[in-house]
Amino acid sequence: MAEQMNEYFALASRPEGTPALEHFTVKKEELNMPEDGQLLVKTLYVSVDPYMRGRMKDAKSYAAPYAIGEPITGGSIGRVLHSRVDGFAEGDIVAGGWGWQRYGIIDGKSCRRIDPELAPITTALGVLGMTGLTAYFGTLRIGNPQPGETLVVSGAGGAVGMIVGQIGKIKGARVIGISGSDEKNRYLKEELGFDEVINYKTDQPLAEALERACPDGIDVYFDNVGGDITDAVIPLLNRNARIPLCGQISLYNQEKPELGPRILPMLLTRTVLLKGFLVGDYASEQEEGLRELGQWVREGRLQYRENIIDGFDNIPEAFIGLFSGENLGKQLVRVAED
Amino acid sequence: MAEQMNEYFALASRPEGTPALEHFTVKKEELNMPEDGQLLVKTLYVSVDPYMRGRMKDAKSYAAPYAIGEPITGGSIGRVLHSRVDGFAEGDIVAGGWGWQRYGIIDGKSCRRIDPELAPITTALGVLGMTGLTAYFGTLRIGNPQPGETLVVSGAGGAVGMIVGQIGKIKGARVIGISGSDEKNRYLKEELGFDEVINYKTDQPLAEALERACPDGIDVYFDNVGGDITDAVIPLLNRNARIPLCGQISLYNQEKPELGPRILPMLLTRTVLLKGFLVGDYASEQEEGLRELGQWVREGRLQYRENIIDGFDNIPEAFIGLFSGENLGKQLVRVAED
The missing domain is CATH 3.90.180.10 (Medium-chain alcohol dehydrogenases, catalytic domain)
Incomplete structure (x- = not known):
């Protein structure tokens, strides 16, 4: 050696x-x-x-x-x-x-x-590692979707996003996924049971597509992406909505921060909870998370x-x-x- | 009659x-x-x-x-x-x-x-009504300042802001107030015991004034104001900082939302908790809040x-x-x- x-x-x-x-x-x-x-x-x-x-x-x-x-x-x-x-x-x-x-x-x-x-x-x-745990803790500890609530996830076709949406369905929420590909969206809707899917590249203006998909507003927004997509989601948030802030991939490659609409007035009037988080923040609950994720996988409820x-x-x-x-x-x- | x-x-x-x-x-x-x-x-x-x-x-x-x-x-x-x-x-x-x-x-x-x-x-x-309760619940239920932490409050000379700062001091935090007047700031520092005060109109650039006043970063930012002042605060937030989002007075009179720097990437990497709130959200705890505020007033700890x-x-x-x-x-x- x-x-x-x-x-x-x-x-x-x-x-x-x-x-x-x-x-x-x-x-x-x-x-x-x-x-x-x-x-x-x-x-x-x-x-x-x-x-x-x-x-x-x-x-x-x-x-x-x-x-x-x-x-x-x-x-x-x-x-x-x-x-x-x-x-x-x-x-x-x-x-x-x-x-x-x-x-x-x-x-x-x-x-x-x-x-x-x-x-x-x-x-x-993946699903039984950091990726699954990220989706699990962000969705459950911050987003806390309730039966009948509307959950929107950006980056829905990514590793974390597709687990978030499935956990939302397990918890009884109406789940809307946003991705940039019809192929991904077909998979999310047909295989994973998402209620609605939006292709942010072609379903424009995005704000209107979201409004059609979320007639009762949005209670949980799991954000992987940031930027224009998040700008379109925030005006639809309901009172006491929750935002697990997981990623901002649309902005990672920007050298200088770009300007965007100011969001705090809307987060104030809808009394929104927003929390940036890392999977490591929940290290003490990791075993519990892996146990429940594993059970959902074995039961076929989580693909x-x-x-x-x-x-x-x-x-x-x-x-x-x-x-x-x-x-x-x-x-x-x-x-x-x- | x-x-x-x-x-x-x-x-x-x-x-x-x-x-x-x-x-x-x-x-x-x-x-x-x-x-x-x-x-x-x-x-x-x-x-x-x-x-x-x-x-x-x-x-x-x-x-x-x-x-x-x-x-x-x-x-x-x-x-x-x-x-x-x-x-x-x-x-x-x-x-x-x-x-x-x-x-x-x-x-x-x-x-x-x-x-x-x-x-x-x-x-x-005021102090024993909606104003005091707004400061009380925002500071304690969301901001939760710990001894030795740094708390920054904008609109510090306003009705809510000056109570927030005093509650921060009662809880052992280092308190920095931002207002637009030297007269207000003198009162905050000399009469109410704020550790540092910043006049956002004259202490420019504000970001540098804040950095001098907050050498250990910012753990709690109680926001009454929004806009440019908040833009200057956010880059100084520490990991796991908390933002009780109470007001956005600098933006209330704008007919069209203006653009500002995107803040979500910073809230993500510092795993910040931000919560918009209304005093009515804590109605069930009102009696408790009024009792403690009243006690602090009688003890001369809250002016x-x-x-x-x-x-x-x-x-x-x-x-x-x-x-x-x-x-x-x-x-x-x-x-x-x-």
Whole structure:
């Protein structure tokens, strides 16, 4: 093992605007053996997620920016090659945060073991991982949709959005999804049971399309997108509406903040609750969330989609594709055969 | 009594932009006797409040718009002239919502009796009324300032703002007030113990003045004002900051919403909680709020200021003055001698 090399992706430079391949570079380093309390893992799958764009900026945020030349961290799944942690053994499948690397040397406390018998291991990065938990906590702890209420989700065809809509249906809400593709929308409506779908690119003016789809106004707006789409939603909010603020993907690639309509007067007169959140804020409830999500998956009430691209070298391309809205559901990259 | 006439102010037309005297008109009507369950009251004081501007627009909001030609309702204090309600007697002092009228015929359930022995009766419209409760619930139920945290309040020299800052101090927070007048700011700092004060008209650029005053960032932002002032505050919010959204007075007189910087990306990355609220949302806790506010007033920990203009005819002028920031503390109009 000791002579083996690791490869990882690092930022070559900080993207301005939309990230491109030139902003990423592969680095090689000698692969060390794990120390006491550590695992050496071989990466099987890595996750690419919109929030990672934020960490590519050198700006105040909830997480430190990625350093130039250092591994881009994020959700990964791997097989343990060598364990120096009690309770983990060679061959175990683990999920952790070592990111865009062929191998990871990770702390035993920073990962969790995945049982391949319970569900496909890739779900640990999606519906039964950070993605599912993000949808779960934002929808239930902030949005709290009630039977008969109207829930609108932007980015509805993305990994988080399609779970949000399904949880809304499980809770008895009327669910409207906004995405940028008729193909996604067909899937949301026909396969997942969304009540209405809107294509923000073609159903224009969006404000009117929303008004038709939401005759009783909007009680919960799960926002993944921001920008013009959110501008169209806010005037339709009902008194005491809730906004789980999860993402603003339409704005991530802007170097300078653009102007938009002032929203606070409307949030005031409708006495809206808005909460920015991170899945990590609910770490103490993670077990409960995974248990309930797992049950819904087993019962067939919660479906998921994964879009898997092959090959370590294609990680940056898969990431960049998130911003053109290509992915239906969770975007993953397979780095090595299972 | 039956031959007596009532006078009230009504909207003559809906103001566009800043309200002016021409938008108000005095109407006369014959004064009826109260029916069973009603009181006839003679108005002593009326309250003028920024939120009333919203009800002058013909727009979707938490309360129906004032109808043209109908009495402008709002907080009032009066003496009972005739009671047909068990438990109320002639001579009682009551607070209710009959508004800008010389007399009110009111439902016994829609008012509360004021004990003139406990505090000056005017406080029932201010620190021990809707104004105090607005500050109390917004600060404590949404803002929840902790010892050592930084609380910023805009409109700090207004009726609500100066109570918010004092509650912040009672709870051990560092309190920064923003107002538009050095005179108000002197009062806030020297008399009420605010830690820092900023004059948004002269302490420019405001963002830099705020940064100097808030070296540890901002944990609670109680917003009465909106617009440019709020734009300067938001980039300084800390992780998990809270925004009780109480007013947007800087924007109330705009006919068309203006553009401003998009704030959701910052509310997301700092996982901010923002909540628009009305004092009526906490009706079930009103007694508790009044009890604690009353105790703080008696202990000298909570001071209040009232700015009283004399004469029924001057009500519209007193209201219009709110928008030029003239009032220090609660703005009232004395309609009749006590």
